[in-house]
Amino acid sequence: MRAHHTLSAYTRNFWIVSASVLIFLLFFTVYIRSENQLDTLQQQHFKALSLVDELRQSADDLTRMARAYVATGDPIYQRYYQEVLDIRDGRRPRPAGGARMEWEMLSNPDKTREPVGKKIALMELISQAGFTEQEISRLNAAKIQSDHLCQTELNAMRMVSDSADHTLSEAQKAASIPLYDPAYLQQKISIIEQINQARRMAHVRLEQIASELESRVQWLQKIMVLNGLIILVLLVRSYRSHWKMMGGTLEEIYQQLSQLGGRHMPAAGDRGREDVTSIKSWIVQTRQYLERVDAENREISQKNQRLTRLYNALSLCNQSIVRSSSEQELFERVCHHAVVHGGMNMAWIGLVNEDTQEFRPVAQYGDETGYLSDLKISREPDQNGNIGPISSVLMNDEPFWYQNLQQDTQHRHWHQRSVSFGWKSMAILPLHKNGKVVGTFNLLLDQIDAFDEPSRRLLLEMAVDISHALTRFELEQARSQSLQMEAVRSYLIEHTTGNQSVRDILHDVVLKLEVVIPGSMCTIMLLDKDGHRIRTGAAPSLPDFFLHAINGLGIAPGEGSCGNTMATATRTIAADIESHPFWAKYTTLARQAGLRSCWSEPIVSSTGKMLGAFAIYNHLPGKPTVFQIQLLEMTAHYIASTLERKQAEETLRKLSQAVEQSFNAILIIDRKAHIEYVNAAYLKRYHKTLEELIGQRPPLMYPGQLSRANYRKTRKLLKQGESWHGELLRADVSGKMHTDLIHISPVRDGAGEITHFLIMQEDISEKKRNEERIQYLAHFDALTGLPNRVLLEERARYAFGRVVRTGEPLAVIFFDLDHFKDINDSLGHSIGDALLMEVAHRLSVSLRADDTISRLGGDEFVLILPGVDSVGAERVVTKLMEIVCLPYHIGNVDLTITTSAGIAMCPDDGQNLETLSKNADVAMYRAKREGRNAYRFFTQEMQARSARHLELVHALRQALEKQQFILHYQPQIDIGTGQVIGTEALLRWQHPELGAISPVEFIPVAEESGMILQIGEWVLNTAIHQLRLWHELGYKELCMAVNLSAVQFRHGDLPHVVSQILAAEKMSAAFLELELTESVAMHDPEAAIEMMSNLHRYGVRMSIDDFGTGYSSLSYLKKFKVYKLKIDRSFVRDIHTDPEDKAIVSAVIGLAKNLGLKTIAEGVETAEQLEFLRQQGCTEVQGYYFAQPMPAAQLEEFIRQRHSPE
Structure with missing residues (x-):
């Protein structure tokens, strides 16, 4: 414990010293950085004050130059004045000596100062020099005041430069006055004070920062000294x-190590004279000796542990065999036990596919490196004719043992992948099912010589146990499938013979089969009534989009699985939809639905008629098993029986319902004409009960109903077994007469003998009346009772025939009510119909008997006046227009209408009804365009315009498809900065044959034909797409203006279309501006307000185009959601010659300012126009003065030349 404590103290001191050194280095680094910051701050201080001094010096230099020039008239002062101004404002490169060298250059005018810097404004340099916002604000204020003084100085110099020699003295005196004026001097003083204040603020701020940095440096120096002492x-x-840790000298430690080895340790002299006195060598020898002993003990222990683990894994494997319910579950458990309990690093099992003979992994454990993710096992020989180890095991039924993969050269080609993943030992054991090799059990370790003889015996025993389990699973599966087959057969018999509907039966059968075959999606596809197309019978598990796509597909050989099955009456197995030729057209659809295989069985009736197909889909590729094929066949058979039975029942039910529910009276009589059956219609018609009629003769079978000859003829036909039909009159109980169509047909038994007669009695009274009505409607208008087009053409043929015979004139007149659509929309169609009836009546009673008037539809009438020349036609039209214009009182509404008419004369304007009608129609539309309530005679000029109109309509229909439209863009300029802030998209049409067609000509045609919506949407798509491209290039503030036509603006879907296009291009609505003409906005102001509000909610900005040319109401202008007014080019063009135009432009700009709107003037072509607009406060301009409309590429270059992208 004491030695350990000493070692801990030494280690603790070592780490404390190391930490102290690191702390010292850290503070030293901070010290160096602080010194560098101080140097940088001093340089910044010098640079910042230099820039401030340069601003002050430039203001002084400009004043001196201006005064010197005014006093002397020497142009060198004027030139240096401009040079100082250009350098300060960034229009000229900065010189090497800075802007303070101007007075020095005056003393040496021959010296030229070369520009060495880039063009950059002094204020921009100041903004980059680290000044605060307050300092920059003062310097900017001084710069603005200096710019104002520059205007005074420039004016003074201009007075001198513009004066003649004899008036120079007076001009110099006059010019010097503003330069020495007290106001001028006061402004000069204010500029210097602003600059000095900013300089003092910057100086104080930078000095304070420098002081703080110096304090930090001194503090760091003290800390480093203290840290060094520590x-x-x-x-x-x-x-x-x-x-203390060593416990003695090195010699003493050496002696202790020598005694540690004992007699088993090598002598010191065994390693040479050098190592006798080396403590290190004795430590190494001792460690090596102990390591050898420990290695031997570890090896013995590892072998014992490995065998113990393998025994444990074998025991667990046997338990898994008993507890597992499927092969896959067993495989996963065995692999898990082999790794977790058996000591293997990785274990996996691979099986051979019986159909494809491909070998693939089915279970693994321990694959943390992705070894099996893309493993491909080739069963083919290599270039030397050798097969791989797994194929060898499968063929020879013998295990493979690899004790050292990295040194095995014989099979290096086959296990190169295993070596690359770090495996050193591998075992491959065969697996059997019913005595046949079906797969392999593969074990891998990261150590060599892992499989000794005891280990091999245990692993082989494990493989044998797994093989026995596979055989047992197969037997159990066969028994289970047999039971399932019987259960499915019982289910099918029970459900297909029940009273459920066909739909419910098919649905239940499909769900049952999906339970029997887990993971499958079963479907029943039926043939349509025509026998050529597929329709869904039951498919609860397939996606709706897939069913929608295949419903209605035609059947044919090779058309999908079901289509081929129905067409060929054969089973179709698509084991892999991705590669099967029958699915080539539908691969993408199947992939979206997640389908990889499809097995289809034909559903055929007992008579051989194709009814449909029963199909099973799967998420994985594969072929059906024998059991699954048996299920397919059995299910298809029972489905066919069900469909046949249900179709027979349905046919019988329909026949019974048809007879009982028929509107026709139906009865059945025997050979003696006695009634045996009557339907409900017969009872209702004769007001009788069934009991009253059974056994009686029907009235029509009495001789009095037919003439004697017809009665005998009828009886003869019926006895011969033929049918009879005819019409008979019948009086109902009220005495009303009806016409009945009678059909009598014989009914035969199985032997062909006539047993009964079927009588069908149809009341055709209404049909007779309808035929008369149809005959009338075929020639007359249902609403007005006037002749329709059919009768008009008949009468026209007669009238033109008389023209040919007699040569008399003939007039064709087209009438059209003005604004009739507005009446229909506002008052309703009932009022409109009543009005048309009254107009038709007035016109018809005003014409001669020989004249013809016809309503062609809507509010259009055509008149044919035989024997009337142009004078007479004009008189008739005038009279009719007066009659039509008289007031109408319809319901509670009083109306007054007008008409427009067109007149075409025969033979000058045509010699048939078609030509004259067309020409009269053209003349009528000319009358409408010229103000309505008028008539016009057809002329050749109208013919030419009409032909041109038709030509443009036809060409427009193909213009979009053939990409004949292009967009040109005209830049919009900020009048204050001169920068391009936006562009207006202008549509151009270049036809290959008609050439360039003006929008003024084709836009009205597009509006009339309805194509303007497609064209307008194309313009929006193209313009916004181009805007996105420009934003991606860096012009992120650029806006796009697009003109809207009247039809586009009134279309209710416009906001949705615009938002969709913006979303598709991922563009903000803030960059889109929609232009609307003043006349369109004022056509229906309330609707315009609603539409603008809808667009405004989407963030789209609106502007009024051609403002001043219409009749805007200021009250509506306030309600319009617009942010800009565009001044029409007609006012800008004559702005310097026409006082009225000048007044209008000023008024529009003033109005926009007061309403908080922007203004843009179009058609700016001269500098004078631009200057006037700038003075009036116009914010934006566009016109030929800046650029013509141009393609996108040219506009991009134009913008690039004016400013760089952000």
Whole structure:
């Protein structure tokens, strides 16, 4: 205990000394860093004060230069003035000597100062020099005041430079006044005071920091001195502890070691003269001797322990054989016992697949390094014809023992992987089932010579016990499967013969089979009624998306498992869906559903008719066992029997229900015409009971119902076994006459003899009336009673025939009610329909008998006026428009409407109804576009516009698909900084044949045709995608403005579409600006407010485009969720020549300021326009003065030239 205490004291002193030295080094490091910080602070102090002095000096230099130039007129002062200003503002590289050298250069004007630094503003250098916010604020205020004085100085110098020689003296006097003005001097003093205050604040702050650092350095010096003294004291204590620990001199220790070896220790002279006096050598010899003895004892102990462990593992293995309920459970337990209790480092079991003959691991324990994760066991010979050890065990049924894997050269190729994982010994033992080798039991250790003879015997005994267990499992499995088969057969017989619905039976059968085959997903797929497509019968465990995808698929050889089974009536086994050719089209779908194998059995009726397929899916690849195939066959057989029985029952039920529930009267009579059966419809029709009618003759069988000749003919046909049908009149109990269609058919028995007659009596009275109604509706409009298109074409053929015969003129007129849709939307379709009926009545009573008026649909009417020339047509149209415009009183509503009309004349404008109708329609739309409540005659110019319109509509339908649209971008400039803050996306269309088409031309066409929504969505997608690319390049503050069409803005889904696009591109809505014209916003202000509010909730910003060209109400402008007004280019263009435009622009900017809105002016093309807008307070501009609209790549280069990305 005393020696241990001495050793502990020595160790404790050693660690205290070490800790003291580390503490000394730590303080020394902090000391050095503090010295470096002090040096850095002094340099920063010098640099900061130099920059402040430079700011003060530049202000003084500018004043001196300006005064010198005004006094002398020498241009060198003006040049140096500008140089000082440019260097200070960063427009010129900084010179080697700094900005204080200007007066020195005046004394030596021939000396040129070369720029050596980069262009950087003095205030930016100051902001980087470590000044506080308060100091920078004072310096910035001084800089701003100095900039204001610069304007005064520049104006004074400009007065001198702009004066003529004979007025120079007066100009110098006038220019010197503001430079010596008291206000000027007061500002100069204020600048110097601001700079001096900032300099004093910085000086005081830096001096305080320096003082603190110096105090810290002195304190650290004292601590290091103290720490050094402590280290010296601790070294003395450590020496004394070392002496106490050794307990004597080195010679005494040497003698004690010599006596420790005794007579078994080697003599000192045995190792040579050098080692006789070496304590170290005697210590080494003693340790080696003791190690040999200990190694021998350990080896004996390890062998005993290994055998003990193996006996224990064998015992536990036998217990596991008794307790395990499956092969897999047994394998996992055996591997666990072999490692945990048997002393192995790793144990695993591999089996041969009976179908593929592949060998793969099925259980392991101890694989902490991933040895088995991608292990591949090849059963093929190598290039020398040798097979691997596992294949050898499987073929020869003999174990393999490897005592030293790292020195085994014969099989190095096969166990190279084991060596790389650090294994040194390995045993491979065969496993049997019914006397056949089915796998191997593999054991690995990280030590050599691990398997001696006793160990081998025990391990072989363990392998034999496992083999016996496998044989027992197989026998038990066969017995269990036999019992399961009988249970399933009983279940199927019980359920398939019950009264459940087909759906419930199939569902229960599938669930039962899934219980019998754990982990499986069973399905019953049936053929559709057409016999060509698949439909789901029962599949409770398959995902819905998978069933949705395969429902309705056609059957064909090679079309999946079930499709192939139904098409070929053969079993289909897809052991691995990933590689099976029948699943090539559906591999991705199966992978998403987690399906790897599918076994399908045809369901065939007793007559050989294909009904469907019974299939079993699994999450793992594999083929079915014999037991599973038997289950497939048996289940498919019982399902087929069930489907046949249920179909027969369903057919009989439907027939019975059809007869009993039929609307037609049905009765059955015997050969003597006595009633044996009547259905409910017959009883209801004749108001009789079944008891009253049984045995009676039906009325239609009496001779009086038919003429004598027809009666005899009917009886003859029926006796010959033929059917008869005809129409008979019948009076009901109220005396109302009905028309009945009678069918009489003979019923034969199995021998073909007629035993009964089936009579079906159908009341076709309503059908007769409907046929008459259909004949009417085929030629007349159901709402107005006017001729429809069919009758119109018939009458047109007659009228054009008369034109050809007589040469008389003919007019075709198209009428359309103005704003009829608004009436329907606001007052309802009932009011609209009543209005159309009244208009049709007014028009029809106002025309001649030869004239034809037809309603083509909606609110469009077409008139054909034979024998009417253009003058007469104009008179008729004027009269009809006056009649239509008269007030209407419909229900409780008073209405006044107008119409638009188009007139086409035959033969000048066409010689058939189709051509004239089309041309009259074109003329009518011209009347609508020009203000409505008017009529227009068709002209060739309209024809050309119409053809162009159709051409553009056709081209637009393909423009998106063929990628003919592109976006150009025009930069938007901050008028204060000159930086590009945003860009407006402008749509361009380059057609391969029509060339460049202006948006002014194709946008209205797109709106009319409805394609503007697709085009607008494409523009939003493309623009936001491009904006994201620019943000990724570093232009993170760039915004994108996109114009909205009227149709787009009124579409209710617009906010959702915009939010989806922004989410897809992962862009913030704050960078998107949607532009809306003033006229669109004011079309329906309340709806516009709602739409803007919805977009605002998503974070999207709105602006009013072309502001000033419409008729905005200021009350609505306050409610609109907009943040910017765009001044129309028409006002900006003549801003310097038209006082009204100038006033409008000023008013718009002032209005925006008062409302807290931004303004942007478009169409800026001159510097004068830009200057006026800047003076008025406009915030943003865009126009050709800066850049034309350009492709994205060019705009990117434009932005790069103006400023660098963030």
